[in-house]
Amino acid sequence: MARHWLGLIAAVWLQSINxxxxxxxxxxxxxxxxxxxSQLQLNNLAFASDAGKLLGWISGVAAxxxxxxxxxxxxxALGAAGYGVQFLFVAGKIHSLSYWHVFLLTVVAGNSICWINTVSYILAIRNFPLDRQIAIGISTSYVGLSAKIYTAAVAVAAAADPANRAKDFLLLNSVxxxxxxxxxxxxxRVSDAGKSxxxxxxxxxxxxxxxxxxxxxxxxxLIPRAIPPAVVLGGISALLVLPLVTPAAEEMAEAVQDEESLRRGGLVDWGIEEEIEIEIEIRPLMMVRRGEFWVYYLVYLFxxxxxxxxxxxxxxxxxxxxSLGISSLVSLSSxxxxxGRLFPSLLDYFFSKSRQKISTAGAMGAMTAxxxxxxxxxxxxxxxxxxxTSTAVVGMCSGAITSISISATRELFGTVNFGVNHNILVSNIPIGSFLFGDFAALVYKKGRINGQENCVGGKCYQTTFFIWGCLCVLGTLLALLLHLKTNKLRTRR
Known part of the structure; x- marks a missing residue:
């Protein structure tokens, strides 16, 4: 049993730096x-990181x-190469890189994230057949710690020379x-247990x-100046090691149950349950030909x-x-x-035996609304x-949908080709980043007065927010449609 927990702890560590x-x-x-x-070219570099997900399906095939x-x-290795070469460039060790070289390196670095994510998801799904959602939710929630971990590490490393912050971030991204x-x-290690x-x-x-x-x-x-960066980094590092006590906690619980069983002079009900799941192998080409996939794709996109x-x-x-509280807003959203990533897993864990359990598609709709x-x-x-308020809601709901989607992919298309199938789904991230991001940039540009560099006032994003709100309404309705479709499939089974 310890092997299962160590796999999940590995996923936690991987997500925390991913x-x-x-x-x-x-x-x-x-x-x-x-x-x-230019600023537009810089925005395209930001898109390049997401564009690496377009090739994320390769990691699923490899897995x-x-x-x-x-x-x-x-x-x-892909991440070390993508970020490492950029570090050498910023540090002045390489002088011959063009804009398109950096663009391609950013794509490679962005693709490396997919490989690590794929392994983390597979470990959570296969090692805990009856507790998949909470295993996924706990591990993926640690992605929210990444920015904190890197920021604290750079604050310690760049304490003597703040001018090196950019180089330090790239170096740590690669290492x-x-x-x-x-x-x-x-x-x-994966253990495909039939019973658990x-x-x-x-x-x-x-x-x-x-x-x-x-x-x-x-x-x-929220109080960054009150605590030294070294203390913050040390505290997070200690908390990341702490999950290693989890196998011991489970073994102690088993020992207590064994003792109770002996005291009663018989066997105790261990709650052994068999995973009841109709496993259909849905290959990627089969998946993209199905209408529910494209409904699901749009639900995630919106x-x-x-x-x-x-x-x-x-x-x-x-x-x-x-607003002058940009750093506070970033902390709030994080x-x-x-x-948000953790909450759906907790609900699923405690209400998993309820006959009124909502489908994953319905849960995604509830979080999009x-x-x-x-x-x-x-x-x-x-x-x-x-x-x-809006930043808190968007941060919580988008995090929750990300967590729920992992179980939704398994529920809709099975676990056999999960690695490839889910990476095909998240290919909508770079597409949405490009379309929605460029639309927002164009509206922002039109809102500038007299050729000013920056747009000031509510008008800068008012049209954007209205369009985005309408798309969320559409996403909610599509999630409801998908929920009704999956409920029919359950009834037939």
Whole structure:
């Protein structure tokens, strides 16, 4: 049983350092200066990181044919190359890179994230057949810690010379995932158990650790100057090691049950349950020919992806509305995204035996609906509280949809080709990033007065928020349609 838990702990470590693309704003200005490029070209570099997901299906194919430890090493090698060469360029060790060289390196670095994600998802899904959603939710919630971990590490490294921050971020982007993958590789073992039992003590322990870790990250983000960076980094590192007590907690619970069984002079009900799932092998080409896939694709596009685009533009949005709390907004969005990823798993765990259990498609719709209100609130209200409220809602809901979608892909199209199928789904992220992001940029540009560099006022994003709100409404309706479709399939089974 310890082997199952060690695989999940490996996924936690991998996810905690797999948000390297969130560090792009930290070194983007330096790339803009060295390459002498325009703001539009810089925006395209941000898109390039997401564009790497268009090739994410390759990692799924590899995971079906290669050992997971090798898939991890390939992913970390791609990241080390993509970010490492950019580090050498920014550090002045390489002088011959053009804009398109950097663009392609960013695509490679963005693709490396898919390889690590694929391994993490497979570990959670296959090692915990009866507790998949909570295993997925706990592990993926740690992605929200990535920006905090890298920021704290750079704050320690660049304490003597803040001018090196851009270089330090790129160096850590290339090194941290490689170190984590090497440490996690021996733990990436899959056990396809036909029977299992629901694991209570271990998940309760891990859930408490996760909540404490998220709370620590939020608290230290809200009061950054009160705590030395070295203390923050040390605290997060210790909390990342703490999940190793989870196997011991589960074994202690089993020992207590054994003792109770002996005291009663008989066997105790261990809650052994058999995974009842009709496993149909749905290949990628079969999947994309099915209508429910494209409905699902649009639900994600008008939900999680739209939320991601909003959060990527949060700095510009806050600046246009005259907000001075950009760092607080970023911390707020990160915190709510962290707990948003975790919340659906908790509900699924405690209500899994309910006959009225909502489908994953229905859950995605329930999380998309509040985003409609968040965008429309920004249209009608220009006050500061509206910006903070909407940011919290979008962060929480987009994080939740991301977590739910992993189970939704399995529920709709099975686990046999999950690695490829889910990476095909998330290809909508770069597409949405390009379409929604460029639309927002064009509206922003039209809102400038007398050729000013920046747009100021609610008008800068008012049309954008209205269109985004309408798309969320459409996404909610499509999720309802998909929910009704999946319920019919369940009834037939």
């Amino acid at each position: 948000g390297t693309n969130s560090n792009f704003p930290a070194y983007s200005s330096e790339l803009k200066r060295i390459l002498s490029i 079906a044919r290669l050992p997971l430890w090798l898939v991890l090493l390939i992913g970390s 941290f995932p490689l170190i984590a993958c090497l440490a996690a590789a021996p733990l990436t 039992r629901r694991l209570v003590a271990g998940f309760v322990t891990l859930f408490v650790i996760t909540v404490v870790t998220g709370g620590f990250a939020v608290a230290t983000s 939900g999680a992806t739209l939320g991601l685009v909003y959060l990527n533009n949060l700095g510009q949005i806050a600046e246009s509305r005259g 915190a709510f995204s962290f707990f 509040p985003m409609c209100g968040a965008f429309f609130l920004l249209v009608i209200c220009k006050q500061e509280f509206a910006l903070y």
